[in-house]
Amino acid sequence: MSNAKQENPDSSTTLTDEELRTLDAHWRAANYLAVGQIYLLANPLLTEPLRPEHVKPRLLGHWGTSPGLNLVHTHLNRVIKERGQDALCIWGPGHGGPAVLANSWLEGSYSTTYPDVSRDAAGMERLFRQFSFPGGVPSHVAPETPGSIHEGGELGYALSHAYGAALDNPQLLVACVIGDGEAETGPLAASWHSNKFLDPVHDGAVLPILHLNGYKIANPAVLARLPEAELDELLRGYGHAPLHVTGHDPMQVHQDMAQAMDTALDRITEIQRAARQEGGTDRPLWPVIVLRTPKGWTGPAEVDGLPVEGTWRSHQVPLAGVRDNAEHLQQLEEWLRSYRPEELFDERGRPRGQVLACVPDGARRLGATPHANGGLLLRELPIPPLERYAVAVDKPGATLHEPTRVLGDLLETVMAATGERRDFRIVGPDETASNRLQAVYVASGKAWQAEMVHVDEHLDRHGRVMEILSEHTCQGWLEGYLLTGRHGLFSCYEAFVHIVDSMVNQHIKWLRTSRRLPWRAPIASLNYLLTSHVWRQDSNGFSHQDPGFIDHVLNKSPEVVRVYLPPDANTLLSVADHALRSRDYVNVIVAGKQPCFDWLTLDQARAHCARGAGIWTWAGTEDSSREPDVVLAGAGDVPTQEVLAAAQLLRHHLPELAVRVVNVVDLARLLPAEEHPHGMPAAQYDALFTQDKPVIFAYHGYPWLIHRLAYRRTGHPNLHVRGYKEIGTTTTPFDMVVRNDLDRYRLVMDVIDRVPGLAVRAADVRQQMEDTRLRHHAWIREHGTDLPEVADWTWTA
Known part of the structure; x- marks a missing residue:
């Protein structure tokens, strides 16, 4: 059985039998392709009985989350097509690659990006063979995946990436699938609060989809075991209105998921209308969909007498001994044929019309959205001449300035110059003024949608300076913002930027891989300004003294990482100018905020930085x-x-x-x-x-x-x-x-x-x-x- 419970639902969607069959056909086709990628080397359409040599010698991949992801993709297709909606999806569950690749191939965006993986039997065989195979593609969503800006398995960061993508993208819907394992991480827990920073006037919308299939690799998932009422209280406390879809019967789940999707999008439309047309300022309760389906749904119910579907055993490869175990081979063939591939693909392996009836056209396909290839949308940042901000240096060491305060004046002009186009943001953990960058408040206040009181300063419902005392969330916002074609700067105390070590590591890997993909256009660099540094944390003490982020970064891909140590204000201006103009780098700039001697004129600083x-x-x-x-x-x-x-x-x-x-x-x-x-x-x-x-x-x-x-x-x-x-x-x-x-x-x-x-x-x-x-x-x-x-x-x- 299934149920879709909503408080005061805005939509009463009822799918016709034909619409149900269309959605189910697309979902079954995606499931078939996901299984095929995990197991098959050959015989992609099962035109002959399955034999051991048709199966890969090493079985890698993750089945458990794939059916749920396929369901979400199918239903996103429907609402995108029906509403003419620009959309992007962040796929958070670890190693959900089979599902996202399957859907990209079905909609044709994969074959457009990789013409040798054509949308026919030959291309299907290539799709299957390359998955988790030497010389092929990873088992998770990766830079190689069309439509992706988020590395699968990078657990904890999906929701902050989604909000970063939505910022200053007023027409964009960013769906974000959060796996129940990821939902247990600290970064994800903090990122729920991003809705207090989302401006319904100038920003797009984020639709979180919490996918609870009950288990992680081997253990129950915490949120999946919470009573529904308790989970509702948690989500409402985060500022969301939950919509529940729960079930096992596919046709009923399709009906309920369509209802939830339409209700969520209707609510988003009303929230944006109230803010944009009526000037409403109350912080809205944004919708969230809670999707509960069995882990490994539609896969083998039992293997070797042990339950698999709906348990942790379906997490990765439910049938592990297919080449050596005749019973497992038979189960695999029965599993694949249960999707009735002859109904889904014609004799040449092309998806039939019913399978593609819900798929959007052109750039509205999730695998083809330009928002997932942000370099295509990137504009040059309007950086003014540095001469306006340079400090005068008649002779070395005769004067002192606070370097970051001097930089703050430059950043204020950049913030003002991007006021109409809204494609530059500064993020940091409650330290913009502490780091002497408060001049930017002249051009933009601090984004804030929660309660304001009379003693507050610089809070702005439409602001583009973003502060939250979660370095993970700051990093995720900025990565999502950059990957969708905008510019930004992360200002942080040097000692505490270590909190995002693993996040910057993943971003560096992303950039290194994307540089090798000719279809991915270069994006603006991820720029760190690390100040309040080790040698000027004498007042805060030992806990605030750690310069080791440089070591971490310089261990990474040399074509991506850059580290700059400007010795005075003018060299900081020169370095910042270079970093803000650069593409596809991670630039780490360490500069002091305390008074520092001025050593070089601007011309000398430029020459010195060039050397x-x-x-x-x-x-x-x-x-x-x-x-x-x-x-x-x-x-x-x-x-x-x-x-x-x-x-x-x-x-x-x-x-x-x-x-x-x-x-x-x-x-x-x-x-x-x-x-x-x-x-x-x-x-x-x-x-x-x-x-x-x-x-x-x-x-x-x-x-x-x-x-x-x-x-x-x-x-x-x-x-x-x-x-x-x-x-x-x-x-x-x-x-x-x-x-x-x-x-x-x-x-x-x-x-x-x-x-x-x-x-x-x-x-x-x-x-x-x-x-x-x-x-x-x-x-x-x-x-x-x-x-x-x-x-x-x-x-x-």
């Missing part, structure tokens, strides 16, 4: 007639300041020493050219850092990363890196660098220790440096502030 690493001749003391005695290198704003302070000390105490100062803004430049597109050729690296001179490298993050990047360089044995050593606390700013041996005095001691002949000749200088460090230790404990010569330090040539 990625270069000599600051004005900072060193090397004689052009000979090689330097030592190289002081820095990467990051605080390390750069310490390098320059050390160079100044060396000039004063050891004026005869030839010191070269190198600054690195693009960290990948340290890699060999054959390892990264931004890597330096060996001759260029050796010219910059020398082959045999000591290199004292002050680095923003964990020091061993620099060794890993440069380990193949000729001069690597001479490389000594100082960085964060996981030593932190609540203390003064300078004490943070002292505790981690990154301070100017320690760097001078390193020079003395490593330049041949200096250990004896400059022993007194070394002792002065060590004494100053000891004096610092006593001073901060008495006064609570840094030494005056540190706090009041300025650069002098």
